[in-house]
Amino acid sequence: MGFFDNQPDIQHIPEGRIEGIAKVTGSGKYAAEYKVNNQCYGVLVGSSVAAGTIKSISLDDAKQVAGVIDILTHQHKPFVPGFADEAKIKEAHFGLPIFYTDKIYFKGQPIAMVIAETLEEATYAASLVSADYTIDKANVDFDKSHPGIAASNTGKERGSLDSWSNVPYVTEAEYTIQNEVHNPMEMHATIAQWTSDDKLKLYDKNQGVNNVQRTFAKLWNIPTGNIEVISEFVGGGFGSGLRVWPHTFATIMAARQVKRPVKLMLTRPQMFLLVGYRPASWQKIKIGADSNGQFAGIWHIAKHSTSVYENFEDGITRITRMVYKFSNLKTESAIVPLNLSAPTWMRGPGDCTGAFAVECAIDELSYQLKQDPVELRLKNLAIEKDPENGKTWSTNFLNEGIQKGATMINWKNRQPVPGQETDGDWKIGYGMAVGMWGAGRGKAGASIKMQRDGTITVRTAMTDIGTGTGTAMQNIAHDFTGISKNNIKVELGNSNLPPAPSQGGSTGLSSISGAVVATCEALKQKLAGYASLQNDVYKDALAKDILLSDTGISYKANFISYASLWEKNNLDLVEAEASSGPGEERQKFSFCSSAAHFCRVRVHSKTGKVKIDKMVCVVDGGKIVNEKAAANQVSGAAAGGIGMALMEEQPVDTRYGSLVGNDLAGYHFAVNADSPIVEVAFINKPDVNINPTGSKGLGEVGIIGSAAAIANAIYNATGKRLRNLPITPDKILQA
Structure with a gap:
């Protein structure tokens, strides 16, 4: 398979991505090649x-x-x-x-x-x-069309709107986001x-x-x-x-x-x-709190575009029901059919859009209350139980993420009154927001082929869209067998291999990790069966007590070489296959990944230019199997948040239905010059209930909330509350 075909003869493969050499040498083939x-x-x-x-x-x-x-x-x-x-x-x-x-x-x-x-x-x-x-x-005008489409309830209403109608602090505002395109x-x-x-x-x-x-x-x-x-x-892919x-x-x-x-x-x-896009959206948020800053209720209405030939529902209000303790909550949504192609899921679908409105509204409420945005969130987080279904969170360390992120960004330096910190023509501000994503897991299969020389190949149909799935599979196989990484190869991305879910929605590693563990155990048991013909002690051996190495199998200090196993059993190849998926734990617990986003921005008072001076993202993704790849995922997602906040939009000519600037010259997204080196940190505490490795998906939470953190920082810097993305320099100057 492509991950290892035509690899150069390298005695010591450098630590890093398992497919890295194939990619940089061009031996790895993409679909068109x-x-x-x-x-x-x-x-x-x-x-x-x-x-x-x-x-x-x-x-x-x-x-x-x-x-x-x-x-x-x-x-x-x-x-x-x-x-x-x-x-x-x-x-x-x-x-x-x-x-x-x-x-x-x-x-x-x-x-x-x-x-x-x-x-x-x-x-x-x-x-x-x-x-x-x-x-x-033809109708392609979302802004003119959505007021004529009525919203309907999404999810069960909690409490009532009337029960918090007289609270002393209320914020109500509208938020919009333009069409955004994946552009892999x-x-x-x-x-x-x-x-x-x-x-x-x-x-x-x-x-x-x-x-x-x-x-x-x-x-x-x-x-x-x-x-x-x-x-x-x-x-x-990013969902496309x-x-x-x-x-x-x-x-x-x-x-x-x-x-x-x-x-x-x-x-x-x-x-x-x-191949789809993130649909344009309009949201209205009303949120209230008592004088102590305890949330009294929230009303979230969301509308987004879809095509006239296919209904697509992005689930924008889903995140409103996840993160905080709202005893009174009402969410409504609607889709607006237009003569445009069908939208689809884009990184952090729905929740990314919803978090922008919710997290900006909470920030606005914090200034009304004259309370620190960090402290306001900490006192209202639903840390112990999922507020939607009442189940206990298996793990939820968002509070620790917020506290760690505040320390990393030096939040204590933030001025509570907007527009107070300047450096020449630059205004400086701090902002924060949080993101959450349901930590899913699907049923996945994997197999292992072991050669006479002790090398193994771990195989699955799951693709690796650049997230480092192959490297994670190698790491897991190493941890659960004892075989060195240099002797572990990976094959994936072929439907003839053991079936697996699609790579998306932050479920890839969470799903395949269990399958790899199960297959490692199956391999151990199969080898132990052969070993028992030479040594009776292996007859009762359990997989967890068996250790493999590059040269043989061990159990209770009883070592048998692969050469001996192969010779005694007349073997040419040993194969094992297994699958793994969610079980009863889903009935007992709710599962989530989360992130706390912090940033410091500079806003030029004369040009309106925004520069992200410092960006911090602290993630609860369970056990981190591959820290380098995980950090890359999060920093890339955060860069997507910069694009979402400051530049990304796909305009449509409402006269003719044409896209405007639909190429990489006309569509602007964040490049290296627009992003600082994102400081990524992990809570790195395993979720023992989600899968055998304790790892949770983290590809989405790196973007969910990041745009809101930037918008909130711009307000702290300038005193200008901008609720329509992207926040371009002209909008800042005209505000």
Whole structure:
């Protein structure tokens, strides 16, 4: 597999990412980099209108281009059982029924796919495809549309609004966030190859090969095992690879149509259109407290955009119900259909958006109360029990995270009155916020192959989207076997390997860690079975008492070499496989990961420029299996928070439904110059109930709350409360 193919001969592999050498030498292949014999190329053609119906498509000029093999449209495509009629399309819940509808739902929607011998020929021919439409009125204006959509209850109301109507301190405000786009480094790409009439091989960028496998098995009505999906190296996802997108389906149809392997790679502008985004949102928060700062109640209303052809619910108000002790709580939400492509999950989905409003509102309340924002949060945290269901938190060390973060940022230097600290033209301020995420775990499988020389390969279908999953698997296998890391290899990202959940939602390591532990135990027991034929003491050996090394197996000081085991039992290879998942602990406890965000900012009084001077993030992620990779995850997420707070937005031309600046020149996100070296710290206390390693996911909490901390720091620096993201210099100057 790619993690170890063509590795240079290095005697002492440096400590770090297990796939690092493959990545920096180029031997690790991403989806678009595989070479498949007789491969041709596909290029999508997008609609030029935002709403309507296709009357006709002109293909004659495109077909004259040398090298063009075929062109897919809604009038010319292979039969797909799962799209056989309107009822089946609805039943499939796939989203956009690409090439199986003449309806146009958004500008840029694929209406054709040119297939040619070379990418250049396909690209040129695609530029010659045109269409006539019956044009309908399109609506892409979220700001004008959301007031007309009524919100409905989300979750059970606690207490009542009336019971805190007379509290002395109340803050009520509205908050908005613009569309934000994932923009992973690697573009989405697919190579589809039908190896027989009912067998399909896919090289595809995604965050879950088994999800892709299941989706297309259902649509094509073929056995799941007949589809092999390979996604060994993924250049970032941030949620964009969690679902199966129409361009992958189109590539499979194209390969079926021309009876050859077809490669499709999206362009950067197409990435803004076809693989989701964080939807624009509007929120209203009303929060109250008594004179001691005890929260009396909260009312949170949230609305966000979705597409007209698919309803997407981001769950913005979920975090409001998790973190604090609100005896009175009401949450409402609504989705607003627009003629835009479908949004999807983006790092810290829902909670990231909701935390911005909630944590800014709490900050505003703290100034009304004249109480320290740190102390106000500490006295209102729901540390012992989940306020939503009353279950005891298995572990929740958010209070310790807040206290540690305050020390690291020198919170004592913060001025309680805004606008008091200056350095020339720069105003200096401190801000903080918190984030929380439900710590999930799914059922996952893993296997181990052990060679005669004692080296092992740990295998799973789970992808590694850059989070360090492979390295964590190596570390866990080392800890639970005793075999040195240099003798542990990893294979992942292939649907032929033991099944595992998608890599996303901070559940990857929490899920696969249990499977790796279970497989290590299975390997120990299998080896002990062979060893018992040489020494009876191994007959009653338990996995926890068995120790493996690079040369053999030990139990109660009884050592047997692998060479002896292999020879006596006539072995060439030893294999073990196991799976692990959540159990009764989910009925007893609630599980969460959390983070405390602190920052110090400088705001230029003449230009409105914001500089993040210092940023601290303290995370409760259970036991940290790989501290370097974990810190990288958190600092990267915090940088995403900087982008969210200060620069990221995808404008839409409300006249024509076009995206504006949908490339890396027009869409601004945080780069190294915008971010300090984020100071990351971990509580590093295992959660013994969640899985055998005690580790909890932490990929989301690094961004949840970070934008709010920055906005709160800007207020502390300037006295200007800015509630609409991104907070650009013009907004600061005009406030």
